[in-house]
Amino acid sequence: MINFGIIGTNWITHSFIAGAHATGKWNLTAVYSRKSETAQEFASKYEGKQIATYTDLHDLAKDSNISTVYIASPNILHYEQAKLFLNAGKNVILEKPSCSTVSELDDLFSTAKEKGVVLIEAFRHIQEANFKLLKQQIPRLGPIYGASIIFAQYSSRYEKVLAGEVPNIFNLEMGGGALVDLGVYCVAAAIDLFGAPQDATYWPVKIATGADGGGRLILSYPDFTVHLSHSKIYNSDSPNEIYGEKGTLVIPTITDIETITFWDPKSKKKELVQGLVKPEELNLKEEAAEFARVIEEKDGQALKRYEQHSRDVLKVMEKVRHENGLVYPGGK
Known part of the structure; x- marks a missing residue:
């Protein structure tokens, strides 16, 4: 099981969690929101799971129980948030669009390689x-x-x-x-x-x-x-x-x-x-299954292909x- 945390408490995040859990490969472990009440309300929808809630991104980045973070925050925040978690040694699933500029995306991929973790843009279709x-x-x-x-x-x-x-x-x-x-x-x-x-x-x-x-x-x-x-x-x-x-x-x-x-x-x-x-x-569900496979198998060829696709887009x-x-x- 891949223990993961989420940033962004909107409908797309619920959809990713539902798809991820349906694969049997993922386990929601942490939720971040700027407001504690929002994080707790979001986490409460997943009964039977031990879910930590955070209002500070740096605290979430320090959580040793999670290996991966799914980021679905407003677009303008993607780069800084992804950079933080990659530097913390977490895999990052980053909702589209990945970043504002190619130079930002290049920096994120460079950081991921340096830290030995995975960065994938979530083009589900x-x-x-x-x-x-x-x-x-x-x-x-x-x-x-x-x-x-x-x-x-x-x-x-x-x-x-x-x-x-x-x-x-x-x-x-x-x-x-x-x-x-x-x-x-x-x-x-x-x-x-x-x-x-x-x-x-x-x-x-x-x-x-x-x-x-x-x-x-x-x-x-x-x-x-x-x-x-x-x-x-x-x-x-x-x-x-x-x-x-x-x-x-x-x-x-x-x-x-x-x-x-x-x-x-x-x-x-x-x-x-x-x-x-x-x-x-x-x-x-299909993207969640593929991302789990890539992370578990450390499929370098697939990662290279997805990286080039993200850059081209x-x-x-x-x-x-x-x-x-x-x-x-x-x-x-």
Whole structure:
């Protein structure tokens, strides 16, 4: 069992804990919150477990009962918090987006190697069985002509923006914006499927807070382009598609994939790809299982692959943010 602590007491943290416990590989041991009442209330939801609560990150870092920390705090805090726990000799599972800049991420990976611990960014969708099946289908298309990847879900927190408030998710001071919240899923999926692009261009829809509420992003490859669309200020049910010389793959959603359809240009018929599995009800279970495996087996090849993927994703994110004036504190 991997004894772990958590930072961040929101819904995604509960989802990770549920998925992690379902693998039989993880054991929640510690909870951090700035307020003692919040930490205790969060811990109380896991009856039958001995869970320590903390309001000081340095005290949590000194807890010898935990080997790993899952960080799901506001984006702008990721770098400093991850640095603290890596230096304390803890493995770190860091929610996306990992950091604000590539230089910060480089520093974290360097620290992890120096301390002999693991750092992994939590892109849960690329760990899903049906996403991996999608990736296996790519060669079937022959030469790739292009792709369209979409993730647009209206956020109830946009109502607060319309009322004149600045919630964290739409606050540049907290590292917010639609690109880093939902667009990152599209960028991560594209890079996992097609590799790092040669270039990237972003057209954001800026909202009253100065952050991006949505936008369109084009990733340029030598022989094709990938069009990405994401939003937290409107909804879309448009499918995701990958186009090739020998056919088209159609996927309703880029996360929690339920179906993959192949369209044959010769027969003009559609067929459901074989090998699909029912999506996990606990949709972070697959990533939790993979991260446990990597930690237990010390799988250097997998870590190297995940590290490069994180760098490639953040390189795109940082570039297009800065080109569009979506800058965080300190010019990040």
